[in-house]
Amino acid sequence: xxxxxxxxxxxxxxxxxxxxxxxxxxxxxxxxxxxxxxxxxxxxxxxxxxxxxxxxxxxxxxxxxxxxxxxxxxxxxxxxxxxxxxxxxxxxxxxxxxxxxxxxxxxxxxxxxxxx
DNA sequence: GTCATGACAACGG
DNA sequence: CCCGTTGCCATGA
Numbered sequence: 650x651x652x653x654x655x656x657x658x659x660x661x662x663x664x665x666x667x668x669x670x671x672x673x674x675x676x677x678x679x680x681x682x683x684x685x686x687x688x689x690x691x692x693x694x695x696x697x698x699x700x701x702x703x704x705x706x707x708x709x710x711x712x713x714x715x716x717x718x719x720x721x722x723x724x725x726x727x728x729x730x731x732x733x734x735x736x737x738x739x740x741x742x743x744x745x746x747x748x749x750x751x752x753x754x755x756x757x758x759x760x761x762x763x764x765x
Numbered sequence: 766g767t768c769a770t771g772a773c774a775a776c777g778g
Numbered sequence: 779c780c781c782g783t784t785g786c787c788a789t790g791a
Contacts, residue, residue, distance in 0.1 A: 681773050692786050694773045699788060702772060717773060724772050733772085
């Protein structure tokens with residue numbers, strides 16, 4: 650159970666998102682929308698983005714294992730793009746194109762019950 | 766309070 | 779498959 654910090658759903662959502670991201674094993678990836686759904690907010694993909702970005706500065710989160718739903722790195726900044734790609738390749742993820750990977754092969758399927 | 770922004774998603778053409 | 783539009787919602791100005 651991850652019911653920390655009072656009754657504010659936002660707080661719990663944040664905690665869950667962080668736990669989920671930390672639970673992604675090396676060599677696997679998840680999409681923002683997928684994380685949002687598992688955390689209980691089907692429409693919260695953009696908040697996942699925000700949380701991830703904000704938290705990765707303070708905590709050590711495997712942010713590079715989070716990509717967009719198309720199975721590609723949708724990042725604009727070249728430096729960050731290269732960083733993420735390198736980290737993934739370093740974990741054994743094969744790229745099919747400049748920024749595309751095989752989602753069906755690398756997607757991580759967490760058990761939702763772990764986060765209730 | 767409004768308004769713009771964002772490591773996005775889903776859908777239509 | 780590529781492109782544009784629309785929806786979403788926390789955060790900061």
